[in-house]
Amino acid sequence: MKFHRAMALTAAVVLATSLGLSACSSGDGADADLVTVNGGEPQNPLVPTNTNENMGGRVVDRLFAGLKYYDSSGRAHDEMAESIQTTDRKNYRVTIKPGWKFTDGTPVTAKSFVDAWNYGALGTNAQLQSYVFGPIVGFDEVSAEKPATQTMSGLKVIDDRTFTIELKAPSIDFETELGYAPFYPLPEAAFKDMKAFGENPIGNGPYKFARTGAWEHNVKIDLAPNPDYPGGRPAKNKGLRFVMYQSFDTAYADLQAGNLDALDTVPDSALSSYQQDLGDRAITKPTAQNQHIGIQSNVAHFAGGEGLLRRRAISMAINREQIAQNIFHGTRIPARDFTASTLPGFDPNLPGSEVLKYNPDEAKKVWAQADAISPWSGRYEIAYNSDGGHQAWVEAVANSVKNTLGIDAVGAPYPTFKNIRDEVNARTINKAFRYGWQGDYPTMLQFLTSQYYSYSDTNNVDYKNPEFDRLLDAALAAPSQEESYKIVAQAQALLIKDLADIPVFDYVAAAGRSDRVHKAELAWNGLFDFENIEK
Numbered sequence: 001m002k003f004h005r006a007m008a009l010t011a012a013v014v015l016a017t018s019l020g021l022s023a024c025s026s027g028d029g030a031d032a033d034l035v036t037v038n039g040g041e042p043q044n045p046l047v048p049t050n051t052n053e054n055m056g057g058r059v060v061d062r063l064f065a066g067l068k069y070y071d072s073s074g075r076a077h078d079e080m081a082e083s084i085q086t087t088d089r090k091n092y093r094v095t096i097k098p099g100w101k102f103t104d105g106t107p108v109t110a111k112s113f114v115d116a117w118n119y120g121a122l123g124t125n126a127q128l129q130s131y132v133f134g135p136i137v138g139f140d141e142v143s144a145e146k147p148a149t150q151t152m153s154g155l156k157v158i159d160d161r162t163f164t165i166e167l168k169a170p171s172i173d174f175e176t177e178l179g180y181a182p183f184y185p186l187p188e189a190a191f192k193d194m195k196a197f198g199e200n201p202i203g204n205g206p207y208k209f210a211r212t213g214a215w216e217h218n219v220k221i222d223l224a225p226n227p228d229y230p231g232g233r234p235a236k237n238k239g240l241r242f243v244m245y246q247s248f249d250t251a252y253a254d255l256q257a258g259n260l261d262a263l264d265t266v267p268d269s270a271l272s273s274y275q276q277d278l279g280d281r282a283i284t285k286p287t288a289q290n291q292h293i294g295i296q297s298n299v300a301h302f303a304g305g306e307g308l309l310r311r312r313a314i315s316m317a318i319n320r321e322q323i324a325q326n327i328f329h330g331t332r333i334p335a336r337d338f339t340a341s342t343l344p345g346f347d348p349n350l351p352g353s354e355v356l357k358y359n360p361d362e363a364k365k366v367w368a369q370a371d372a373i374s375p376w377s378g379r380y381e382i383a384y385n386s387d388g389g390h391q392a393w394v395e396a397v398a399n400s401v402k403n404t405l406g407i408d409a410v411g412a413p414y415p416t417f418k419n420i421r422d423e424v425n426a427r428t429i430n431k432a433f434r435y436g437w438q439g440d441y442p443t444m445l446q447f448l449t450s451q452y453y454s455y456s457d458t459n460n461v462d463y464k465n466p467e468f469d470r471l472l473d474a475a476l477a478a479p480s481q482e483e484s485y486k487i488v489a490q491a492q493a494l495l496i497k498d499l500a501d502i503p504v505f506d507y508v509a510a511a512g513r514s515d516r517v518h519k520a521e522l523a524w525n526g527l528f529d530f531e532n533i534e535k
Helices: 054-063 110-121 139-143 188-192 194-199 248-257 274-281 304-316 320-326 360-373 391-405 417-426 444-452 466-477 481-498
Strands: 035-039 068-070 076-078 081-085 091-096 155-159 162-166 207-209 220-225 240-244 282-294 332-334 380-385 409-414 432-438 502-513
Touching (some): 035 054, 054 207, 054 240, 091 110, 110 139, 110 155, 110 162, 110 188, 188 194, 248 274, 274 282, 274 502, 304 360, 304 502, 320 391, 380 417, 391 502, 409 417, 417 432, 432 444, 444 466, 444 481, 466 481
Parallel strands (some): 035 240, 380 409, 380 432
Antiparallel strands (some): 091 162, 207 220, 282 432, 282 502, 332 502
16 A cells, blocks of 8 residues: 555555664563554554555554455455445445444444545545545546535445445456555544544554554554454454664564564565574565655656656666665565566566666666757755665665766665655655555555556656556456456556656565564565464
């Protein structure tokens, strides 16, 4: 979902500003039973439709339950949905299970879903995840800068447990998508003061805030099991503490010392030794996560035809194989597309994908073609957040570009993930930037629609191509998965031709658990299967 969450990755797999865990040992007093896991400061208050990054997303998904949920292998199961009926994948009748309540005691009804979705779609609410409602009839009127109406005509409440959804066109992904955070319901209390609600959310998921003020900004977030949760992913532990670190090295030291129970990202400095350090507590798993380098078209030399040539040259100037081995010891693999190699339908041999391979001679030639349009001046900077373990690979990429193209190329550190995301979202970053995506639901279309649809609020690089939008629409409307995969391949070939951004790596996650934990597994997207961590 998310900047990693990717992610987004984040979309990204990164950590926000923090304090160390020294005061939060999992062995101290009343907190001894909590499972301590690495986290980071969420970018925004914890509102599902406005959370599009990793650190907020991992908390939101514990606090809320949707119509569906995803198990650790990425399979979708009914959660609040008793039935989701459709004959044409365009018109849906949803019946929710009886007896569900929010943690303030109020019932979860069909209206709880419809009100939350309409809030997320309304243009004046400026929600970062509003694009997910784009397929619903009436979205265009609601999402406008000056909305013609406040509610989408494609949503109708039938009774307390039933509502209907009308889409603009059939969608092969829509039912699977209904476990994604923006589709969570909200209680009536949320709409009285959404910002305050986001600081102390009231959900219906397997966990709840352990207390008022459980979010200590830049320090930790404490969650307690929700005893009234009746769904399919009940907490098998006595609570979670998301601890916010300044570096993965500090987190890894705490993991080894038994002060952190589970760490989802082993730092670069330990990748050559973590399996020996941790033994059977080391975890390695290919996951649906990636890392890209983006640059917005308002940066000098990166608009239009010149910008395309420079992106192509830079991509071919990156020695992905060497960096993956030297820095990541095989825990990254060179990207071959714009999604992730673990996803169903992945094709490693898309037309034009040679631009993603190291080719220094061709890179120099293409860079010279760009210089013929406008001679290069300045420095090529790649922004990264210092708290996310990205320095080594970003600097290696910059050196590869510098050595190949003979230009001044450097990494540009930002203190925190929030710092960099705020500038990316405001279009004020004015340099290249690393970003990643971590899957929110396990389809290639989730990666592509979220990041490259022309109207998506998580389109970081302002990619706009009507033909690409048309192909994604056609892939969603395809009569079968096989046909959808073929159209997705055409759409990705167009992305490669335009080189909307520069794919760099896919992930083979390296993680670990402490000796205080006897079960902790990574899910399909590289996050822990939090509910099933057992001490």
